[in-house]
C-alpha cells in the first residue's frame with residue numbers, strides 16, 4: 001500500500017484539530033506518515049455546510065477538501081475518522097465504512113455505549129479495525145492499556161473520574177466552599193460545562209464511559225442501559241464540607257467491577273457491574289488528588305496490582321492527540337495487513353442488573369445527645385441486616401456540646417444492598433431521637 005486515504009467526518013472542536021494535523025503538505029502529516037510507515041493522505045472532510053467559514057481551518061487547508069456528502073466520502077477512504085458525535089448518522093456512516101472495507105477511529109462514547117456490540121461485530125466481520133481511544137478520558141491512554149497491555153492479567157475493578165465538568169464542580173465546592181449552582185455557573189463561564197449541563201451533572205457522559213470501560217475490562221458487552229446512574233445534583237455544600245472535616249472528598253466515580261450479585265432469576269452469580277454515582281473517598285486514595293477538570297482512571301488488576309492513568313479528559317487538542325494515535329496505528333495495520341485485538345467474542349461474565357448494586361454507605365444523622373440513642377440507631381441497622389463498620393459522634397454545628405444537646409452521628413456501613421439501606425433510612429427518620437437524616441453517601445476506598 002503506497003498511501004492510506006483518510007476521510008474525516010466532522011470539523012468541530014476535535015475534528016478541526018485533527019484536520020489541521022493532517023493538512024496535506026504539512027510537517028505534521030509528514031511526521032505522522034513517517035511514524036506509520038506509509039503516506040497518510042486526507043482525502044476529504046465531511047461537514048454540515050461546506051460553504052461556511054471555518055476558524056482555525058481556513059487558510060491552513062484547501063477548502064476543496066470540504067464536502068457535505070459524508071455518505072460518498074466514506075466510500076473513498078481506507079480509514080474513516082468519525083468526530084460528528086451522536087448516534088445517527090454516525091452509526092450508519094461507520095457501518096457503511098466497514099462495508100466498504102475501511103477501518104475507523106471514533107471518539108463517540110455515546111455511540112459505542114449504545115451500539116458498541118453491533119459496531120465491533122461489523123468491524124470484525126469485515127476484517128477491519130475500530131479504535132476509540134478518545135472516547136474515554138480524552139487524551140489519557142486507557143483503552144489501549146485495557147485492550148492490549150493488560151490482556152495477560154485479570155482486571156478486578158476500574159474506578160474512573162471520567163467527567164471533567166463534574167470533577168471541576170465538586171472540586172470548586174471542596175476547595176472554595178461554593179454551592180453546586182455557583183460551581184456549575186463558574187464551569188460554564190470557563191467553557192468546561194455546556195449551557196445545558198445535563199449530560200455531565202446527571203452522569204450520562206460518565207455512564208457511557210463506564211459502559212465502555214466495563215466492556216473492555218471484562219470482555220463482556222455492557223451498554224449504557226446496564227449502568228446504574230446517579231448524578232451530582234443531590235450533593236450539597238454541607239456534604240462536601242462534612243467530607244472535608246472527616247478527611248474525605250466527594251467525587252463522581254464511574255465504577256466497573258467483577259462482583260457477585262443476584263440475577264433476574266434470583267440466583268447468586270458472579271458477574272459484571274457498572275455504576276456511576278457520587279462517592280465519599282478518603283483523601284488518602286490516589287483519585288482524591290485529581291483536581292479541577294482533570295480525569296484519571298484507577299485499575300485494580302490481579303497481577304499488576306493498582307495502576308493509575310491521569311491527564312486531560314477533554315479539549316480539542318488533547319482529544320485529537322488520542323485520535324491521531326489511533327490513526328497512526330490503523331495506518332500501520334493497513335500497511336502491513338494486520339488487525340488489532342478483538343474487543344468482543346470471548347464474553348464470560350453476565351452483566352448484573354442495575355438494582356443489584358451493593359456499596360458501603362455513610363449515613364449522617366442529627367440526633368439528640370442522650371442515653372439510648374446510639375443503641376436505637378444501631379438497632380435499626382441491625383433490623384435491616386446492615387452491618388456497621390464505624391460510628392463517629394461529635395456535637396452538631398452550632399449546638400451546645402454535652403448531654404442534652406444535639407449531636408451529629410456519622411455511621412459508615414459495610415457493603416449493603418440499596419434496598420436494605422433505603423429501609424434503614426426510612427426507619428431512622430421515624431425515630432424520636434433522630435432530628436434528621438442529613439445525608440446518605442456511598443463510600444469507596446478506606447474511610
Ligand SMILES: NC(=O)c1ccc[n+]([C@@H]2O[C@H](COP(=O)([O-])OP(=O)(O)OC[C@H]3O[C@@H](n4cnc5c(N)ncnc54)[C@H](O)[C@@H]3O)[C@@H](O)[C@H]2O)c1
Pocket residue numbers: 009010011012013014015046047048070082083084085086089107108109110134135138313314315316319
Ligand atoms: N470535545 C471534547 O473534549 C471531546 C472529548 C472526548 C470525546 N469527544 C467526542 O468527539 C466527538 C466530537 O466532539 P466535538 O467536541 O468535536 O463536537 P463538536 O460539536 O464540536 O463537533 C461536531 C461537528 O460535527 C458536525 N456534524 C454534525 N453532524 C454532522 C453530519 N451529519 N455531517 C457532517 N458534520 C456533522 C457539527 O456541525 C460539528 O461541527 C463526539 O463524539 C464527542 O463525544 C469530544
Ligand SMILES: N[C@@H](CCO)C(=O)O
Pocket residue numbers: 138162163164165166192200205313314315
Ligand atoms: N463533557 C465531558 C467532555 C469529555 O467527554 C467532560 O466534562 O469531561
Ligand code: NA
Pocket residue numbers: 133134135136137138139140141142143322
Ligand atoms: Na483516552
